[in-house]
Structures are given as structure tokens and as C-alpha cells.
Amino acid sequence: MNRILSSLIAVAFIPTAAAQTGTPPAKGTPALTEQTKVSGGLRPAEQTALTFDRADLAFELHPDSYRLTGVATLDFIAKAPVARLVIDLDHNLPVTAIAIDGVALPAGRWSNPQGQLTIPLPRPLAAGGKVSARITYGGTPHVAVRAPWDDGVVWSKTPSGATWFATTAEGYGCDLFWPCFDFPEGEPGSVTLHITVPKGLKAPSNGRLLGVDTLPDGRTTWNWRTDHPNTYAIALNVGPYEEIAGTYKSRFGNAIPMFYWYLPGEKAKAEKLFAEFAPTLDFFESMIGPYPFGNEKVGVVETPHKGMEHQTINAYGNGYAKAAEGFDWLFQHEFAHEWFANQLTAANWDDYWLHEGYGTYMQPSYGEWREGAARYAAMMNGQRGGIANRVPIVRGRVITEEEVYEADKGGPGLDIYNKGSWMLHTLRWAIGDKAFWDVTRLAVYGRLDPKPGNFVPRFGSTTEYEGFVARVTGKDYRWFFDVYLRQAALPDLIRTRTGDTLTLEWRAPGNGPFPLPIELAIDGVRRILPMTDGRAALNVPASAHVVIDPDARVLRRSIAIEEMQAWQSGQQGRPAK
Structure with missing residues (x-):
């Protein structure tokens, strides 16, 4: 049995029923700190000083108490000197033990008041040095209000009443259920997952299946490994699944x-x-x-x-x-x-x-x-x-x-x-x-x-x-x-006619150059105007039928769409007749 998994069972075991009992947490609870709600943005120097080499993540799902417990072993390589680890983890999943390079830290040596776990290292790490942190944690994870647009976990049941559980973390980030670096370039080089679930449930997850271990009481542990996972891509999925x-x-x-x-x-x-x-x-x-x-x-x-x-x-x-x-x-x-x-x-x-x-x-x-x-x-x-x-x-x-x-x-x-x-x-x-x-x-x-x-x-x-x-x-x-990309408004193609002269001119937001060619169909005959200086004039009989951009290839301002959107906005909240 995996060393990390053994520790998880010893430290965080709670007898687990096959189906939920009691009242599930309400959507949006437990409440998140503003820190946990932040994903990406400017990061602490202690995070950018490290390369996240690999993670070994052991989870256990406890549907009877709506809890998630875990042991995460995180390996880092220093790009610059660093004296402490700063790791993102929702404070609703309190840490009960930490070991650095296999040596347990005394309780109270770490802190996580707002969702950013700070761990002073026993010795400063020089550039090129390696460090391994083993973090034992667990609690009631935040329940999504409207997944996946609002992040967290989803506790549900299948039509037969079995547990159906999922995580989603794109918005608020990976720290909702495992200790991580919650910004895009914080992805680890590899992740190994061990997901323990009640008897009768399966836990498909990221990467290759290494094997499924059956424990003496019927629970199973699903072992997976994946390389270079996107930070929000790690996912737990638990249910009585069938497979194709x-x-x-x-x-x-x-x-x-x-x-x-x-x-x-x-x-x-x-x-x-x-x-x-x-x-x-x-x-x-x-x-x-x-x-x-x-x-x-x-x-x-x-x-x-x-x-x-x-x-x-x-x-x-x-x-x-x-x-x-x-x-x-x-x-x-x-x-x-x-x-x-x-x-x-x-x-x-x-x-x-x-x-x-x-x-x-x-x-x-x-x-x-x-x-x-x-x-x-x-x-x-x-x-x-x-x-x-x-x-x-x-x-x-x-x-x-x-x-x-x-x-x-x-x-x-x-x-x-x-x-x-x-x-x-x-x-x-x-x-x-x-x-x-x-x-x-x-x-x-x-x-x-x-x-x-x-x-x-x-x-x-x-x-x-x-x-x-x-x-x-x-x-x-x-x-x-x-x-x-850098302007809000769309370019507007202005069409004017003087006698048999048709003039087209781009008016771009920001008043910069916009030499985008445009296609015309003149009485069914197609031609492309280069619009080299953002404008073009050509001789077209007043009686000719002109269609601009006949295949709708160019994204440009449309008054018709603006009027439709304004009308739709005005219809919101009005009672149906």
C-alpha cells in the first residue's frame, strides 16, 4: 500500500457510509475568504522563487459527514533563495500536521488565517535546493452555488440514491480542495492521486490509472498519475459509474x-x-x-x-x-x-x-x-x-x-x-x-x-x-x-456614395490604422478591396446592387445587432402577455 495513503488512513480515518446521512452543507458554505476567491494575479515572491516539481495527493471522501480529508506531499526546487513556503489552501480545510523533508514541525509553526498557508522552513533554501512538504489537512469543502460558474464541490445523488460528487475549481482555484500554487504557471510537473471512496463507488480522475486497491472494509483507492496538469484541471469525481x-x-x-x-x-x-x-x-x-x-x-x-x-x-x-x-x-x-x-x-x-x-x-x-x-x-x-x-x-x-x-x-x-x-x-x-x-x-x-x-x-x-x-x-x-483585443468597440465601416463613386472607410476605435481588406459583391461579381490606408473609393453605377462582406467574414460594428441587444435588454423583467 502507498506510504502516503497509509498515513492518510491512520491520521484521517472516519468510518464512511455508502450514502450520505444528515443535512448537506448549504450552497455557498462554508464561506470563503477573499484570499481564496483570488486565482492568478500578482503572486508572493516565495511562490515565484520555486518550481513545483511534483505532487502526491491522497484524498478520502466521507459522504456521511460531507467531509474531505487529504495528505499532500509537494516537492519544490528553488530558483532563488527562499526561507518559507507560501502555499494556497482554503482555511476551511484546516491543517493538522506538516513535515518538511520527513521531519515533523511542531504545532503552531505554520499559519493559515486567510487561505494562504505559510510554513517557515527549518533552514533557508538556496537556489537549486530541493524541499518536500507533507501536509495533512481536511474539513468541509466549500459547496458551489452554481457549478461550474461558481466553484467548489457538488454533493448530489443519483436516481438510485447513491453518492454523486464532483469538484470544479476554474474560478476560485485549486486551493479549494488541495494545497497548491493558485496561478497558471504554478502547475506541477507531475501529480499522483490516490482517491479513497466508499464501497460501490468509483473515482475516475486525471491521467493514467495505476491501479485500484480494495481495502478490508470494501472501500477502494483509485490511483492515477498525470504530467503537467493545468492548476485548475485536477478533479475528483465520485459515483457508481459504469464505463465504456x-x-x-x-x-x-x-x-x-x-x-x-x-x-x-x-x-x-x-x-x-x-x-x-x-x-x-x-x-x-x-x-x-x-x-x-x-x-x-x-x-x-x-x-x-x-x-x-x-x-x-x-x-x-x-x-x-x-x-x-x-x-x-x-x-x-x-x-x-x-x-x-x-x-x-x-x-x-x-x-x-x-x-x-x-x-x-x-x-x-x-x-x-x-x-x-x-x-x-x-x-x-x-x-x-x-x-x-x-x-x-x-x-x-x-x-x-x-x-x-x-x-x-x-x-x-x-x-x-x-x-x-x-x-x-x-x-x-x-x-x-x-x-x-x-x-x-x-x-x-x-x-x-x-x-x-x-x-x-x-x-x-x-x-x-x-x-x-x-x-x-x-x-x-x-x-x-x-x-x-485592446479596444472595447468594434471597427465601423462607413459607406458613402457620391454619384457613381462609392467610398468605404474604416473608423477604428482608438483612431489607429486599420487596413483590413473587405470583400464586395457588385451585381453578384465579387472583388476584394485592399483598404491599404483604411479607405477605398471605386466607380460603381448608382443602379448596382452592392453587398459588403457577403460571406460575413469580418467582425465589425452592426447597428442592427446593437438595436437588437438594446431591445432584448428592455424586454427583461417585462411580464408576458
Whole structure:
């Protein structure tokens, strides 16, 4: 039996029933500190001075008391001298013991009043030095109000009354249930998980399954290992799951195991969803490159919340909904994040459009790959009305996750999805298909020739992305990103006519240059205006029928959409007739 697991059982054992008894904690409880609610942003020097080498995490779920206990062994390598460890951990999970390099610290040597555990080291650590901290903790984890949009744990029951439990931590961060560095670049090099659950329950999680241990009382411990996990990607999922498994033979020559864990009684629906796995994989591998975690698995688990991109164990809670496009958009969206979030991770939440803009754009791109241009256009059109343009997507400073999503903190919110997707749609038209997918490949893998084994997960930024566009096209597109990412308003294309002269002029927010070409259809004949100086004039008979941007390739101001959004806002709260 694993050494850490043995310690967990000895220190934190509570007899566990197979189903919950008593009253579960109310949503939103126990309350979180403001510190725990912060994910990302500027970090303590003690955290940036360390490389998070690996973590060994042992958890035990106690459904009878709605508790979670754990033992975390965290290994760090110093990049600069450091005298103490500063580790993020919700104070609702109090620490009962800490050992540094195997030596127990006296009680009271650590503190965690607000959710940032501070541990003075017995001896200062020099650059290049290594340290291992073993932290025993446990308590009542924060219950999400509306997962996954509000983070925490979800206690639920299946139709048969069995425990159904999940974690989600994208917003408030990994410190909701394990001690971590709660910022994007704080991801550990590897994580080994040991998840002990009551008899009859399963615990699918991240990475490769190392084995399942059955304890004398019928409880089981599920052992997993994953490399380079995104900080919020570690996930606990517990339920009476049934499993579908298969193997995908990649176009890159490797064989990738695939798994779907679903609730009993849903086999027929589960098999239909599982049938989408292989063609979706083929789409991503053909358009972008190898599945990033082929040596681990493709994993999906049914959850009591909508969904989340938990690396190699994506959460699925879409209820097997059917849609006109013929595929499950939520499964596809979360799966897109294996490339755009888990393989390519934004180093700063200010660049979060790299996750969600691309994740959103992959649905119409998949529709195009499956059915052609009409499906792509219909799906892009469906996103267009959701663009708000209230604040810029990128602000040029280190920010927290909350400053992206929350309007009262100046966040662009859903614009990182819809506006990010439409910006990519426009960029693809402006630079051409080959250049666009080459830029995408560079952003994801850092190279144009990705193959299994020649890349690892990486961090990216908006500035780096602009550099990739310049490298591939040989042109500087800073003006393009300045308008779409660093300005709130959209560029406006002004059309004027004097006799037989038609003049088009870009008016860009910020009054900077915007030489984006535009296509016209003049009596059905198409031509592209280069708009080199942001304007163009051409001779067009007054009787001609002119359609600007006939394929809707360019994201620009639409008065019709603004009026529709204003009307919709006015309808909110009005009684139906």
C-alpha cells in the first residue's frame, strides 16, 4: 500500500457510509475568504522563487459527514533563495500536521488565517535546493452555488440514491480542495492521486490509472498519475459509474485509450456520446496536431454540473442534449480545451481568450469539417449576437481570473468566448487558411511539426501569438490585435456614395490604422478591396446592387445587432402577455 495513503488512513480515518446521512452543507458554505476567491494575479515572491516539481495527493471522501480529508506531499526546487513556503489552501480545510523533508514541525509553526498557508522552513533554501512538504489537512469543502460558474464541490445523488460528487475549481482555484500554487504557471510537473471512496463507488480522475486497491472494509483507492496538469484541471469525481472504453488509432501512429464514465441506466445514450469521441479526435488531429495526452487517455465523466476542461477527465453534464449541428457542443467544447487550456495555457489570465476564444471557435470549425460552409456560417452567426463590446478583452497587465469573468471587476466576461471566436474567424480570412492553422499549431505546440513525444504542455500569451502571426505571414498585424483585443468597440465601416463613386472607410476605435481588406459583391461579381490606408473609393453605377462582406467574414460594428441587444435588454423583467 502507498506510504502516503497509509498515513492518510491512520491520521484521517472516519468510518464512511455508502450514502450520505444528515443535512448537506448549504450552497455557498462554508464561506470563503477573499484570499481564496483570488486565482492568478500578482503572486508572493516565495511562490515565484520555486518550481513545483511534483505532487502526491491522497484524498478520502466521507459522504456521511460531507467531509474531505487529504495528505499532500509537494516537492519544490528553488530558483532563488527562499526561507518559507507560501502555499494556497482554503482555511476551511484546516491543517493538522506538516513535515518538511520527513521531519515533523511542531504545532503552531505554520499559519493559515486567510487561505494562504505559510510554513517557515527549518533552514533557508538556496537556489537549486530541493524541499518536500507533507501536509495533512481536511474539513468541509466549500459547496458551489452554481457549478461550474461558481466553484467548489457538488454533493448530489443519483436516481438510485447513491453518492454523486464532483469538484470544479476554474474560478476560485485549486486551493479549494488541495494545497497548491493558485496561478497558471504554478502547475506541477507531475501529480499522483490516490482517491479513497466508499464501497460501490468509483473515482475516475486525471491521467493514467495505476491501479485500484480494495481495502478490508470494501472501500477502494483509485490511483492515477498525470504530467503537467493545468492548476485548475485536477478533479475528483465520485459515483457508481459504469464505463465504456475503446482505443483510437491516431493518424500519427499511436494508439490512444478512450473512456467514458456514466451513470447506471444510461447505456444507450452513453454509447451515442462515446461514438463522437473518435471523429472529434480525428478533426483536432487533422486540423491542429496530435492529441496532447495520448500517453495517458481521452477521458470524460458524467458530472452533476454542466462541464469543465479537467485535463484527460473532462466533466460532462449536458444531459445528452441534441442539436441541429448533429454533435454535442459541450463535449466538443470541453474537449477543445485539451489543446487550448491544457496543452496551451495562458500564462496570465489577461490572455484567457487563448483558451475560450479558440475553444468556442472550434465548434463551428468542426461543423465546417463535418458538413461544409453552410453549417460553419450558421454556427458563427449564432455567436455574433452574444458579443457585448463593453470592455477590452486584453488589458496588458497581470490580472486574476475574477477580473476576467466578473463585470464589477471590469471583466469582458463572455466576450472572451464569442468575440474571441469572431476575431479568429476574421483573422483566418485575412491571412488565409494555411497561415491561420500554422499560427494555431505554433501557439499550441511551439512548433510546426508536432509529433507524439516531441512537445510538452506550454504557456502562451497574446504578445507571443502576435509574434507567431508575424512569423508565418511576414507582416505585422499589431493593428489588428490592437483593435479587436485592446479596444472595447468594434471597427465601423462607413459607406458613402457620391454619384457613381462609392467610398468605404474604416473608423477604428482608438483612431489607429486599420487596413483590413473587405470583400464586395457588385451585381453578384465579387472583388476584394485592399483598404491599404483604411479607405477605398471605386466607380460603381448608382443602379448596382452592392453587398459588403457577403460571406460575413469580418467582425465589425452592426447597428442592427446593437438595436437588437438594446431591445432584448428592455424586454427583461417585462411580464408576458
